[in-house]
Each structure stands twice: as structure tokens, then as C-alpha cells.
Amino acid sequence: MRERGSAPKQIAKVLGLRPSQATALVRRVAEEALANIEPDQRPVVGCWVNAGWSTGLDLAKAPEWAAADALGQEPDPGTGGFAQILLARQERASRVTVTGFLVDVYCLGVKNVTDPEVMGAGSLTTYVPMYYSAFDHRPLPIGVEQAQTIVHGAVAYARGLGFEPAAGFADAAVHLGAPPGDRPVIGFGRDGKPFYLSGPYDNPRKVVQTLERTCGPDNYDYLAHL
Template identity: 55%
Template structure:
């Protein structure tokens, strides 16, 4: 997995003499862009010819506005990866034809069939990024775990990605954002029909993934049928009782590790 940092090449050119006059909104927007390019308040003050205290106040206003109005899904997407074997047992007949080709293990038997790890990375500023990850049970439980948003330096993504996908024997696959959204949100919606809600940390990470424009075209479950495979932190009896209520006996399969 290779990571390339995105740097906005735009730069504001200011007059070398005289006083720069602009509206408050224009000044705030200029400070915002300079902060996104990695400039410190001291550098901004020098370039704009303003007092450091005035720039500090503007920087605080920019931070407040971003927290109030910034949509994480609008930030530059630097990468989106999924674990190989994610499509084993799923119905892809209504998905774009390229999706199946993006899974090198789509027709192979895998010890981790039914599980998919999804990782996305978005730009924060010149040398800072945010990562969010999802552990997805595509056969039954939906989003079993989520991590993030995790801010980090751009140089840390490679190591973080290796750790995040360390349970899988093969390297992760780079995929379009639309595919990742269809897997994560689609599995969560499928699990809800079976009586299972996403992991509590899903709400914090989901805005960085963004919502799909349409319902997922993937058919979840193993060959279209709920299939529960117990994990080390599950409560199999609770899952069994829920499936008995929502789909009924004989309408699901399960495997419990002893």
C-alpha cells in the first residue's frame, strides 16, 4: 500500500507595499487556506502584515467555523482500501462489473470469509491526515468494530495500514470510495434487518466514509442467507435468540467456535 500526501499548490500573492484591504469573510477565508497549506500563525501574520494577536484571533475563528460546518466527507480522499476476500459468498450481480474484478480472492476459500476490513484516509492539512477503519461482518452482524477518526502524520499511514490489515495473509486492495461505502453501509443496513446495530464507535467514523448516493447493490449474507460465525467477543446465545426472532428457525446458518 503506497501513500502519497496531497499538498494544495495554491498560494496567495500579496502586495509588497501598502495595506491589504478586504472584507472580514475574505480575510477569514485567506487565513483558512493558509492554515490548510501548513502555515503557522506567525508565518501568516508576517505574510499578511498583521499583528500576531490579530492572526491568533482569526485562527481561532477559522477553527470554530470548521468544527461547525466542515463535512469530513468533503475532505480530500487520499486512499481507500479493503481486505482481499471481502466478496466471497456475496451477490454482486447488480454491482458495477469492475467490483468483482477488484477482489483477487473472490472465488477462493478463505479462513476469514465473511469479514472485511475497510480503511479510508483523508487529508487534514499539508502533513496531517485522518484515518478511519471498519471491521465488517458481511454475512450477519454488520459493523462489528470501528476505529477513528485517528489524526496522524502522513508518514505514519503505511505502518498503521500494515497493522490494521495484519490478520489477512494477502495485502489490502485499493478500491473506489463507492465500493467501500456499499460494503460498510450496506452491511450495516442488512444487519439492522436481522436485529443488530453497528458498533457504538461507528457513528464517529462514518462521517469520514460518507454516505452512498443509493442503497447498496450488494446482496449480503452467505449466498443470500444470514450466516453467523461466532467471534471471540460475541455472545452467541444472544445472537442465536435474535435470529430466531427476526428470521426464524431454518432461515439462517451458524457456526460457533468451541
């Protein structure tokens, strides 16, 4: 009856239940149905990326994504090189699962993963700003297909350079899902060239040695203390 659009009160009348019992029944049935759906097929509650994520990337084949990131079109926004993505999917009636990815879009691919976490849907109003608190601008809402394209595209680019994604990526990717086959192509690297910017937990010497081997001299750039 619920599938035909019947309200809980109508269901209660037909089944001889109190309205509160019918409401609880509808909720339980919905939760059981959702539990049988694969994580990457569950409804998307929200998806975001930091403003300026597209700086230096080739988005000629994704003009709508480029236009939506006005900060990324500025000469030096100070945000280039990283896409911080957060995805929230419906878990059950009033709960969501959030998963996050820190993506080096210039070189290393997925550097860090926020493991899937279940929380109340109302908590997103405080969790999202906290997740992006290191940025000066509010995050941009995006479609899950764009998030999938950024994450999986960056992973493929990094693997071509000799780098694997961070631990936990496989588990988090189950919630993200694979990108559609007809997705736009993003040109990774800074202005078409691998660019390594060292981080606090990197081994810069090893990274540069890998780039030297996979790219060859003068075919990559880096900023690191070796």
C-alpha cells in the same frame, strides 16, 4: 491568487512578502478553508479493504468490484465473512484522519470501529500494513463509494436481522459519509443467507435466538458453541 494557480513566489512578489512567508500564508489559508468543510467532504487520501472480502456475497450488480477481488472468487480463500475497511481523508496540509470499520458482511454488520485518528500523511506507509497485518494478502485500494456501500449496506442488512452496529459507529460514519444514490447493490449474507460465525466477544446464544426470531427456522446458518 492561489485559486487562479499563482505560485507562492508570485504571491510573494505581489504582496511584498518573502517566499517563505507567502508559502506559510498559502498553507494557512488552505488549512482554514479545509476546516470549514464537513469531514465526509474532505479529499480522500486513500481507502482500502482486505482481499477476499467479497467471498460468498452476491455482486452480480457490482461486477467491477467482484473482478477486483480475485481472492474472493476462489472456492475457499479462508477470508470470507469480513470486510476490514480503512479510510484516510485530508485533515490539513500534511495531516490525515484515518477511520476504520470491521464489518461482518454475513450477519452482524459493523462489529468494531477504529475511532477517527489524526496522523502525519507519511505515517500511512506503516499504518496501513499494520492495520491489515492479520491478513495474508495485501489490502485492495478501493473508492470511497465502495467503502460507503459495503459499510452502510451491511449495517442495513444487520438491522433487518435485529442487530445494531458497534458503539462509535455514528461518530466514525461522519467521516465515511453516505453512499451515493445510484450505488450498486450488494447481496449480503453467505450465498444469500444469514450466516453467524461467533467471535470472542459475542453472546452466541443471544445472537442465534435473535436470528431464530427474525429469520425463522432453517432460514439462517451458524457456527458457534451454545
